[in-house]
Amino acid sequence: MSIDSTTFRDAMACVGAAVNIITTDGPAGRAGFTASAVCSVTDSPPTLLVCLNRSASVWPVFSNNQALCVNTLAAGQESLSNLFGGKTPMDERFAAARWLQGETGCPRLADALASFDCHISQVVSVGTHDILFCQIVDISRHPTPEGLVWFDRRYHALPANLPTV
Numbered sequence: 762m763s764i765d766s767t768t769f770r771d772a773m774a775c776v777g778a779a780v781n782i783i784t785t786d787g788p789a790g791r792a793g794f795t796a797s798a799v800c801s802v803t804d805s806p807p808t809l810l811v812c813l814n815r816s817a818s819v820w821p822v823f824s825n826n827q828a829l830c831v832n833t834l835a836a837g838q839e840s841l842s843n844l845f846g847g848k849t850p851m852d853e854r855f856a857a858a859r860w861l862q863g864e865t866g867c868p869r870l871a872d873a874l875a876s877f878d879c880h881i882s883q884v885v886s887v888g889t890h891d892i893l894f895c896q897i898v899d900i901s902r903h904p905t906p907e908g909l910v911w912f913d914r915r916y917h918a919l920p921a922n923l924p925t926v
């Protein structure tokens with residue numbers, strides 16, 4: 762059975778995922794984009810993966826810099842996610858938030874739920890996307906996390922503590 766992309770996307774729309782801003786800086790310059798296709802791979806060595814469409818304007822920058830920071834967004838950062846979700850000039854994207862510099866030199870979002878500073882250790886191309894395997898060199902976390910999930914084509918806030926029933 763062959764599955765068309767609308768059927769695939771409609772099904773994927775009901776698979777909830779965290780929302781992340783992936784940033785980079787280095788010889789090819791600074792860039793960032795929003796990604797929900799982010800996943801833990803292994804804890805030895807600590808590794809995650811990020812799927813990046815090769816047609817995205819940011820692709821050559823990530824491809825050349827070989828380092829990135831995965832900034833997982835918190836509730837309240839929906840507009841920042843939309844800004845990094847495409848079409849907006851890069852300086853405008855970064856002007857909308859406060860950034861620190863990570864160990865790799867990549868921008869770390871000051872108020873992120875968690876930030877994973879990484880070197881890109883391996884790249885595998887599948888269809889339209891590159892899977893970037895990222896070895897983590899530093900992690901920072903927010904003290905009182907309130908999560909954000911992309912589900913059913915919109916954002917949903919997750920409170921820090923669900924009331925007990």
Ligand SMILES: NC(=O)C1=CN([C@@H]2O[C@H](COP(=O)(O)OP(=O)(O)OC[C@H]3O[C@@H](n4cnc5c(N)ncnc54)[C@H](O)[C@@H]3O)[C@@H](O)[C@H]2O)C=CC1
Pocket residue numbers: 769770771773774797798812814889914
């Ligand atoms: N993996 C990716 O490249 C993703 C891209 N997006 C893009 O963000 C925009 C808004 O997202 P939605 O309203 O959720 O759009 P949508 O209705 O096009 O997609 C629904 C779901 O399908 C998956 N998806 C969408 N485009 C994909 C792609 N090119 N390759 C692999 N999986 C894909 C994602 O899980 C997405 O949440 C769209 O333009 C979409 O293409 C969103 C999520 C993941």
Ligand SMILES: Cc1cc2nc3c(=O)[nH]c(=O)nc-3n(C[C@H](O)[C@H](O)[C@H](O)COP(=O)(O)O)c2cc1C
Pocket residue numbers: 780793794795796797798799812813814816817818819842843845846847848849911
């Ligand atoms: C919620 C959300 C999740 C996204 N997830 C991904 C993703 O996992 N991988 C990807 O390549 N693009 C993803 N995108 C689209 C990119 O953010 C967008 O293509 C990127 O900002 C590049 O756009 P540009 O070519 O206009 O710069 C997502 C967009 C949104 C709004």
